[in-house]
Amino acid sequence: MMPQGVQKKVNIDKRMKKLFQKRAREYNSDDDDVEEEEEKLEQSVPSTRDKIKKDEFEKEFSDDDDGTEDNGAEENDVSEDEDGKIQPGIMKFTEGIKAFSVAFKKIVKKTASTDVLGPVLSAHKKLLAEKLVEEELERKDKGEAKKEKHSVREKGHVKPANYLDSHEKYLLGIATKGVVKLFNAVNKAQSAQKGLNPSRSKDEKVIKKRRKEAFFSELGKAASQSTGTVAKVGASSSSVDGEGPAWAPMRDNYMLTNSKLKDWDKMQDTMVGDDIRRPAYSGSSSDDE
């Protein structure tokens, strides 16, 4: 296959060579060959007709390129070749130019349609437009659905601002106050047991004793000093009392408002040390409201 192709190519090359040579000759000696041209024009009337037909054809397919035209020209030439007057593959340059120029002018003259669809075959134009519109709608629908889905997914999701607004500042203040309160309470509690190791049993006893004392002193102070606040606590929780649990120790205000236990410090020996330990400080730190 390959060598044949090569041979063919060579053939064509030869023909083309001749063609080019002739064209070059004609081009160079344009003025001299006018007469010849005229003669040849007469001979090739049918061919020009053909070309006119072709032009009409080109009007329809306006975006035809010169390649097809060349092919047509070559075919014509071949037919002429059968007559034996013109060599195969050779066409008069001016004629070729003429046909080409006409076609080309038409193409150039034609203003590109402002239509979005561009130069498309008229039959397809409508269909294509419909299709495009449909696609657009579909895309829009899809986008909307996606957006909706996204909004459902992101519901409630808020990006915080870069600065602290007043509300955030307020919350930060509350949190800071809480931390300070706790740290102070810890400081107060732990400074009392400084230098003692809670894991040693000997120290532990001392610590326990101190805590007990501290707790009782704290309670006593609360009872004597801030009866007002205690009363307030009682008042605030009195409405709750009816629904509270029946068992007294389970109530929040157990031992705080009960008048019977007012003199609790005189009966301290009945209490268990362990029970007292924790509520002491957490209570003092938490129930300050």
Add this chain to the structure above:
Amino acid sequence: MARFRNNKRKPFVRQITKKQPSVDHITGDKIPKSFVFSRGKLPGPLRQLQMDLRKLMLPFTALKLKEKRRNNLKDFLNVSGPMGVTHFLILSKTDSAPYLRVARTPQGPTLTFKIIEYSLAADIAQSQLRPRSPQDLFKNPPLIVLSGFGTGEQHLKLTTIMFQNIFPAIDVNTVNLSSCQRIVLLNYNKETKLIDFRHYSIRLQPVDVSRRIRKFVQNHQVPDLRNLQDVSDFVTKAGYGSESEADDEAATVSLATDLGRVNRASNKSAVKLQEIGPRLTLQLIKIEEGLCSGGVIFSEYGNHGSGKKQKTDDEEHENEDNKDEEQESEEEEDENDDGVEED
């Protein structure tokens, strides 16, 4: 290629994980543990929120809890018993809003919150100039501060108790302040009936020390002394300071023991908080007696306390079996309140 198997395969080693104690070794209290999981399929941001909540609940939570769609509430409940899990935080989502349910296991009660707004920890970090994340931030449980809940209403009281018990109690006498790294704040707004949920990291820094010296002590880096005439200038020359850096007198504490290199017991320290996230705005919608079931104690929309069968519209139930009402009313009340609360 399967023939050439690596003969030096590693022998199976059972991962020795330190078993978390279920009881605090100093105070002897039971440590509350929690599961954070979701019901139904969650969208991406909410899944992230779930992860953030898990991190918030550290260290006594299952950070890598795997859940399948097949798992129902009973599965979690069955596991929770042997693992000593006391609280469930359940995220769910409807078309109207995401929801957060906080439940005590195994018998309830269950608080249902509607998440009005939320921001992820990543969002918070993104909004900050210098997000802070020390290594051991999540190694200790956070403190909890409840504010504005003291209105005397029963459902708020229950909420208070619930959230106080979700983290281990702090014993003021034994607590190590260096373990207090985070704080969770819940603030109830009386007017809007919304609860603001915030998560901050706590930082202490000495008062009355110039910024330069503080940084020098903290960083252990050789300072740039090019522009100074004398070494003493480094100490005496005041660095730039902004108004906001000025220490608030109310936010200073004196420590019982030294805390790190910088904060000495001898001088005062300022408490600085920085938000970590997540940030939630919650609305208490419903309280049920059981674990996601049982009679409704409180309902935001209906007249609460009356109907057992009352159901709010935008809430789905796992199963609707009514339990005895008395069963957990005692359970809620016997929890002593610890932690820091203030008004």
